[in-house]
Amino acid sequence: MADLRGEAEDRFARVEETLAASIDRGEDLGASVAVIIEGETVIDIAGGYQDKAKTLPYEPRTLTCVFSSGKAVCAALIAAAVSEGKLAYDEPVATYWPDFAAKGKEKITVAQALSHQAGLAAFTEEKDPAIWVDWEATCAALAEMAPLWEPGTASGYGPQTYGFIAGELLRRVNGQTVGQQLKGLTRDVICGMGLSEATRAAPLVKPKRAPDLGEIDEITKAAFLLPWSAPSGISRQTWAAAEIPASNMHACAHGLAEIMQLFAAGRMGDKLAVSDSVREEAWQERISGPDKVLPFHLSWAAGVMRETYDGRIFGAPPTAIGHYGFGGSCVLADPARGLSFAYVPNQQSHHLVADPRATALLRAVYQALS
Incomplete structure (x- = not known):
């Protein structure tokens, strides 16, 4: 053994x-x-x-x-921020991140974004694959993006995008990135x-x-299979x-x-x-x-x-x-x-x-x- x-x-x-x-x-x-x-x-x-x-x-x-187990870490940090009164699950993301309201996203709540209902699972339009290591560029692209389906009607898992939405919310209310906050909690x-x-x-x-x-449609393809999916x-x-x-x-x-x-x-x-x-x-x-x-x-x-x-x-x-x-x-x-x-x-x-x-x-x- x-x-x-x-x-x-x-x-x-x-x-x-x-x-x-x-x-x-x-x-x-x-x-x-x-x-x-x-x-x-x-x-x-x-x-x-x-x-x-x-x-x-x-x-x-x-x-x-x-x-993606890191997504649960983000969710736990968000829960702590909600408990501290810095965020609210039923408040629109745009309350904390005004630019996020663009292109019909003004009513998307924090809870909807965290549960993959925002319609922002992936970028369907071509991006530089290195965009993911540029925090500001990725967040700007997400804020400018139109939802891929009507928010709140279905979930659509965001392999990469979830962390930027959750992380930007945390950065705006805590003044720290996810990585900075984790350094203060654990090694x-x-x-x-x-x-x-x-x-x-x-x-x-x-x-x-x-x-x-499963069945590969435009959204699944963008999430996993395009050159800029990761x-x-x-x-x-x-x-x-x-x-x-x-x-x-x-x-x-x-x-x-x-x-x-x-x-x-x-x-x-x-x-x-x-x-x-x-x-x-x-x-x-x-x-x-x-x-x-x-x-x-x-x-x-x-x-x-x-x-x-x-x-x-x-x-x-x-x-x-x-x-x-x-x-x-x-x-x-x-x-x-x-x-x-x-x-x-x-x-x-x-x-x-x-x-x-x-x-x-x-x-x-x-x-x-x-």
């Missing part, structure tokens, strides 16, 4: 066995897993390797790019990675097959150093689980808090139905996915909310239990949601609790 590093309470031995078995089968190269319940860390483990040659052990504080979740932090980062192993995007034509160092909150955060599982405690228990230690009333607002369903970008029927809260009654998304009870990142990273909060969970792998899979590695770990967590 693969050797694991870190600590887990004895009752969670099944979780350790699940991670070790995934490494032994070659489904994981290296990964970290963490669970926090009401502020107490009960699982903080890692196993496997950072590299294909299997020379560098994957440690509990090894950083890996978590892609284990990073948006905009410096050279010193890069020494902690494990490279990714690409998935063996491409994800199934950053390109830049060095890896430039990409990692930029703040692209929806897709280039680097983290370990414990850092993510700490932040998800804001949803799960209303507090990230003594650093940040979210009131009970705002937590209820944050996790209430904002829209449910077929997504215009992802090939799934999804229920969206304010920036996070809601679990289904059959546990189809996370393998968790329907009280849970969370998010996946491309390749398999997963974050989850269960407010009914004060529980937060994170899984960060460096071996990517092709699953967009419901990665079997993450759902197996979560089922093991809940089996231990029951």
